[in-house]
Amino acid sequence: MSNEQLDPRTPVLVGVGQASDRLGGDDYRALSPADLAAEAAHVALADTGVDLAAVAAAIDTVAGIRQFETSSPGAVAPLGRSNNFPRSVAKRVGADPVRAILEVGGGQGPQHLVNELSAHIAAGNSEVALLFGAETISTAQHFADRDDRPDFTEHVDGTLEDRGFGLRGLMSFHHSSHGLVGASEQYALFENARRSRLKTDRSEQASEIGALFAPFTEVAAANPHASAPIERSAEELVDITEQNRMIAEPYPRYVVSRDKVNQAAAVLVMSVAAAERLGVPRERWVFLHGHADLRERNMLDRVDLSGSPAAVLAAEHALDIAGIGVDEIATFDLYSCFPIAVSNVADGLGLAPDDPRRLTVTGGLPFFGGAGNNYSMHAIAETVVRMRAQPGVYGFVGANGGMLSKYSVGVYSTTPTNWRSDRSALLQETIDALPAPATTRAADGWATIETWTVRHDRDGQLAIVIGRLEADGRRFLARSVDGDDTLVTLLTQDDDPVGCRVYVRNVAAGNRVTIDRDRMDEILPVAKPCLRDNYEHVLVRRDGHVLEVTINRPEQRNSLHPPANVELAEIFDAYFSDPDLWVAILTGAGDKAFCAGNDLLWSASGRPITVPTTGFAGLTARRGMSKPVISAVNGYAMGGGCEIALASHLVVADSAAAFALSEVKVGLVAGAGGVVRLPRAIPVKLATEMIVTGRRMGADEALRHGLVNRITAPGEALAGARELASEIVAASPTSVRASLQIMHETDGIPDVVDAVLHPSEALDDVMLSEDAIEGPTAFAQKRAPNWRGR
Structure with a gap:
């Protein structure tokens, strides 16, 4: 196809730029992310070969990639940050775009934005779009504790399309409570599943990883923007030394993404009409021949943990859209945060680690640098340069995000082509419809290992296992018990632990696993239910067949933290197992509150938050409560306190009592049963109002709607509960x-x-x-x- 036959709305990449600010270099400038991204953007504008001011004035859309420090809730920017990163960069290059986008987190972001904004241009919704990103992690770490640290805080006016973190399905409390807090251990789980599938031993796996990444180091060594431009042999990459310590089995430090970088890249995309109007030379034009964007199932919902079929499908689909085969690709850049991210796609496309075309154009994330979510912007920039140097050949960029979760692909060439739509949405429906294995969050009993890793850090070693219960085949996630070396020994010394028999037990902190039941009973014995003489946070009184339990934290309005929850769980375990106890009464100390719910000060402190397997207060998740529990509500029953009352069989409240599911007012959800039980206890419309507004319901209203059985005078809720208990005790x-x-x-x-x-x-x-x-x-x-x- 000649340029004259092109639809004027066809998108073309006309400018690319990269910048770096190597810490310790002679020209180190301690640039902010906005400054460094603007430097790359200036290079991209100049790369068009036309007047920079004219190009900048034509930009109608800017799209920025999130830094790591803006990619998760609560993340800290130690040197400050812009309130509108895309417009901060736009301002620096003289652009005043109509639209500014801050993309979701994930390494797929740069290629996804190229695909998306190219489609917008092809549809006539945009003409010129500038994409960019920057990480200055080295600078942030260097200055974080220094008095002379720079301040990167800035406020820029203008609209911003902030797409959020994009973490759904990628991070969860369940994962973090089982040790999956970083990427290394999660990718290691995939890597070890792959080794088991291929039936290779440990040494073969290590040799394969070294052979895969050694050519990457050669490319990085020749890249002026690389953060670690050192050529290493395959053996050096996997040999465990003091400098190359083990991070998560089987990954030593040299083969995991390197985040200590100061790097930026930018790409300019515009329509053919805009390129011609601005006078961009046609030898600068690079076309997007094929593209795809797909997402894998969440980790525990994947049938096969040894790879990501969605990533391979995206790669195949992009090639299909381009109308070429893998043999026609001249350059590749396969996202390389960890070896499995490369081998997964290489396996699927039939590419050998020693393919003479090389599997990277930059040197890869462990060696060029893992520039946060923006790495693939560098890969795209380098691919465009190579396409121009070899007119007519094709370049492939595969960008990975999450935990082998999201994959975006671009196929590039200087060969002219009109825009070609993809069928990613249809393919995504197929992926989403695939069957998922049955899972459980609470695992107990004998099981077999499906995949595993051992995380190494300053605190020691932590074993993490995904397994299947022998009883019903359900998949579960579990971690080792602190101080239990037997499982670590099994995982690190058995040639292939996959398929080994282990024992798992669910406790308040989650699923814990070890080599067998005897060892489990030794390190995590199941306590025989009994009442102690004294508790730290709870008072207990036994009166014949009635057990009175008082939450004794009046200074905290009887809110519950993990230690108090554990005590209550033990007490109610004892109550339900003691045949001489027939009725239990739960109340709060003092006259202000029955229970104000979860202890938010504890939560805000950053200390671990755990809830017993039987739920908040040992009641809200307890099944088969076969003996009556009466809540004596004296004062406020807020949040979790209201959930305790809802979980009780009977409620006696004094006239000053107030009930509310107030979680929405502090950014939480009544997840201990409130959003489930309240609509079943009172009219749905009223329950919905209480849930979404957090409004309080007084004792009289609660009585009218059946939330409360009886009302007493102020301060007499416990006496009223005792009277009700005596009536129950009179029955069989x-x-x-x-x-x-x-x-x-x-x-x-x-x-x-x-x-x-x-x-x-x-x-x-x-x-x-x-x-x-x-x-x-x-x-x-x-x-x-x-x-x-x-």
């Missing part, structure tokens, strides 16, 4: 337990007759009990029954 405890059990069993049966006819062993227990004889006998003898509870 066997009958009470059976009644609660049948209510629980039939709760989810919508048809009334089906519920009535539901067979329950509880009825048999009653008919075979001593109480079933004592009741009629006492009635006939006109005396009070002497209940046995059995």
